[in-house]
Amino acid sequence: MKRLALCFLAWLGGAQLLPAVAAEIAAVVSQQAGVVTLIDLGKDEVVSEIRLAKVPASIAAASDGRTLFVTHPDLGMVSKVDVVTRNVTATFKVGKEPFGVALVDKDRALLITDWSDDALIRVDAATGAETGRTETGKSPAGLVVDDTRSLAYVADRESDQVSIIDTVTMKRIATITVGQAPFALALSPDGTRLYVGNVRSNDLSVIDTGARKEIARVKVGLMPYGVAVTPDGTRVIVSNQQSGTLTVVNAETGNFVGRARGGVFPEGVAVISGNRALMVDWAEDEVAVIDLAGMAITARIHVGAGPRSVVVLR
């Protein structure tokens, strides 16, 4: 369905808008190297490397399959990147320490967490102009959005809570207490469950987004830093930075499904086609491809130094 929609868009904008949509591409941000590395997930090979300004951190992909937004916390800046021409097409000054990033309003707006200003900022995705902001808890880190319901969920790391924000009015409508130091989060495909990795309490909070309540807290490995959900919504994968592992849990019961060892301070994760996952290996400057059926690493791909986050372009 989504592929169809993309094709339609391509037709609307002229055939050259989307060059070969065929392969799934992952974009990995490397903070020390200051690059985004593009990986062809059909071949598990690096396609190209795009140089950015220094210390990039988090990344979001637009649904056009070619535009990326990357935050630079130390520069108070966001880069807009075109993966087709492989260029930085714009940079925006945003906030004090912009960290997490996501797209809303059908990709017309960006939401950005400001780590040192304790805020969620909305900017125009085309111009970078600020169009709204709201207070969050302390040190807001990761965020996910449910664009259908116009909601953003922000992990307020030093407040041990998740803030729920209406992305139209830019008002905070609820907070939910979770474990200690929530950092990364992921939504189920239908938006009814939110999974939050708590770095300091080494667990995963499961939130019923309808009731706006934490319904379970499940132990994972040490320092969970990346969270993702499989496309069918049945499993949640979590990277554990201090254990160097990937944990898979049953999304409904929270029961342990499997574990793969294979990272030195791993960070961002993503689920990709073929029942596989990507886990960014920060210390080894690699991305591990993990077969979720066998819980084994099937490939390791070298990327720029200090990789932190990953997004999949579809």
Place this chain on the structure above:
Amino acid sequence: MLKRSLIAAALMLASLISAWAHGPTPQKVEESITIAAPPEAVWKVLGSFGGMADWQPLVKSVTSTGGDAPGAERVLTLAKGEITEGLDEYDAPARRYGYRMAKENIEALPVSFYTATIEVKQAPGGSEVLWIGRFYRADTTNEPPDEYNDEAAIAAMTDFFKQGLEGLKAKVLGK
């Protein structure tokens, strides 16, 4: 006058808060050393979580609780003060353990937080010890003073690991 001291107090508080939170840009330290001794002999010295003062010249003394079990803590007395570390994982068969900074002291060591893993591997001619750490500068705001910036943190952590490994080698070899 009162206003000025209030502002000073507020500034102090602000700097304390920024030191607690660890900011978004981690740094890496990775050092290794080859020791002409079997891994068991190296692990005998290294494997005691509370025994760091026996081999790390930058540590004057250690007090520890909890032995070598996850959750154990050690307080390291360095030249300029104490820092506390907590043991996260301890894998004796793999001769590896992971630990984290539990209580910072940026006067003693200019970092706001770190995690680290140390491991002894079999290597040609004896053992190789691998020590890797992930840390944040002391001042995680965007305008840190020189003594609390990334360079200062990298220099301090690299020195700590290098001197530690040299000390470990000397201790194992009885020199």
